[in-house]
Amino acid sequence: MSAKAVSVSPKTEVCNIMITIRRATYDDVPALHALAERFLLKNLKNPESTGFLISNFSLDAYKHYVDTAEYFWVAEQEGKLGGFLLAYKSESIQPEEVVNSCLRYSVIQPFTLIKQICGSGEVRGAPTALYNKLFEEMETDLALAAVVNEPLNTKSIDYHRKLGFSHLWDLHPPADYDGVVRARSIWFYSKTNTRPQTRMAQVDRxxxxxxxxxxxxxxxxxxxxxxxxxxxxxxxxxxxxxxxxxxxxxxxxxxxxxxxxxxxxxxxxxxxxxxxxxxxxxxxxxxxxxxxxxxxxxxxxxxxxxxxxxxxxxxxxxxxxxxxxxxxxxxxxxxxxxxxxxxxxxxxxxxx
Known part of the structure; x- marks a missing residue:
């Protein structure tokens, strides 16, 4: 996949510097793993205000996604890592992915699952540039993201709402890897501005x-x-x-x-x-x-x-x-x- 340059907002001091987005490689995996580790819930003092990840993948898992994920991109600016985005189509969801399997069963139409997005904080606008590229490149009209509600991932919710995501419903999956049950809120982005059809029971809104x-x-x-x-x-x-x-x-x-x-x-x-x-x-x-x-x-x-x-x-x-x-x-x-x-x-x- 060819790299794509995205301009940073002209309001920033680096308005003439481009953010480069390219496909992740094996060589990127250690840095991406370390970045994700930095933002794990267990490693943050104030996770609700910074945003967080619940778990990190192993180095081998990231290498597997380099080969298999439809959308695995890295954002850079003058050699600095700005962040990465990992996403794939709903048909690529594996049975062992409990939360994602629930989404695949519940949502009728095909969708793109946003598995991880993480910004380093060193390149302003990198996560937004990654999302904009995803919205342009994804083959489905629908993208889904699961955000943790316990503890409330306020930063992530506010950010997704600003990007045009809307709340679909809340999900109470089985326990996570550490044995803790954490509710998720499911957020969707639709190119057609329509609410996705689901197999969930409909309620009087x-x-x-x-x-x-x-x-x-x-x-x-x-x-x-x-x-x-x-x-x-x-x-x-x-x-x-x-x-x-x-x-x-x-x-x-x-x-x-x-x-x-x-x-x-x-x-x-x-x-x-x-x-x-x-x-x-x-x-x-x-x-x-x-x-x-x-x-x-x-x-x-x-x-x-x-x-x-x-x-x-x-x-x-x-x-x-x-x-x-x-x-x-x-x-x-x-x-x-x-x-x-x-x-x-x-x-x-x-x-x-």
């Missing part, structure tokens, strides 16, 4: 959308309730610490007596119990808050796939922690550290 919106609203209520509960816990911690620090200031000026020694002992223990208790309660509350947020993101994605005009409840473009969450994490830790210092002063004053 307006009724399904209404059902999803109702469940999303319930998740919103749970999210808001948990958020308010966490702020209540934080307020109670501040109240307790105000009382404890007042007692600390009073006792720091008193003389050591048997009674005061007992009071100081109780206060020191009580202060640590209060701080540790609220730290654990807030940590648990933030865990529930994050769980509800992820569920809300899933409902947002499902509804947006059916009704793109419906606005999101949450900003899905970022996975950064909000200022309030940072406060709820930092304040209990600061309070515990502060009481450790105060307790040390009391112990030194009364017992040393």
């Amino acid at each position: 307006p009724e399904l959308v209404q059902h999803l919106i109702e469940k999303e609203q319930g998740t919103v209520n749970l999210y808001m309730h948990e958020d308010n509960l966490n702020w209540t816990k934080l307020g109670m911690l501040v109240s307790f610490m105000t009382a404890i620090l007042t007692a600390f200031a009073f006792l720091l000026e008193r003389d050591a007596t048997t009674t005061n020694n007992w009071i100081v002992s109780v206060l020191v223990v009580f202060g640590f119990v209060v701080n540790i208790m609220f730290y654990l309660k807030l940590k648990s509350g933030l865990g529930f808050l994050n769980h509800h947020k992820k569920n809300l993101q899933r409902f947002d994605e499902a509804i947006s796939g059916m009704l793109p005009s419906v606005p999101h409840y949450l900003d899905l473009s970022t996975a950064k922690r909000s200022v309030t969450v940072r406060v709820m994490i930092a304040l209990p830790v600061f309070s515990l550290g502060l009481w450790t210092v105060c307790a040390g002063l009391l112990i030194h004053r009364y017992f040393l």
Whole structure:
């Protein structure tokens, strides 16, 4: 297959530099394997914001695809690896490919399966150039991609939507290679702008959308309730610490007596119990808050796939922690550290 040059967007600084797309060779396999390894879920600290792959192929498997896959391309720019795309026709799907076999059975018309696409981040626009070449060269009118929902691959979903992909349905396959069952969302690109025919049971879409919106609203209520509960816990911690620090200031000026020694002992223990208790309660509350947020993101994605005009409840473009969450994490830790210092002063004053 001859190489094809694709211009980078003129808005970038490298507008005059071409991205070259060519057929993958055996010599490319080690670099492609290493690139895919870099973006494995298990190797990423923040996979939901960067995008990820669930598993990588072996070197021999990639070499096999060099010989057999209809579309196995590498994107380069001035010798730098920009990424690669691996795709093949639906009739090439093998029985051992469980998820892909489900797609082959469920979708009536022939399609091109996008098995892997991975960008290195070193060549801007490389993944898009790879996809554009696929859309031009593929012999079918339909392309399918399976995106992992657990954890939610937000980066991949947003990217595919921008390229013109639409949500088809969700799939709950058997366990992956590591024994974990991960739901997938199936996305399609159609040259004819028509929804593919499937053997899946058809549902009343307006009724399904209404059902999803109702469940999303319930998740919103749970999210808001948990958020308010966490702020209540934080307020109670501040109240307790105000009382404890007042007692600390009073006792720091008193003389050591048997009674005061007992009071100081109780206060020191009580202060640590209060701080540790609220730290654990807030940590648990933030865990529930994050769980509800992820569920809300899933409902947002499902509804947006059916009704793109419906606005999101949450900003899905970022996975950064909000200022309030940072406060709820930092304040209990600061309070515990502060009481450790105060307790040390009391112990030194009364017992040393």
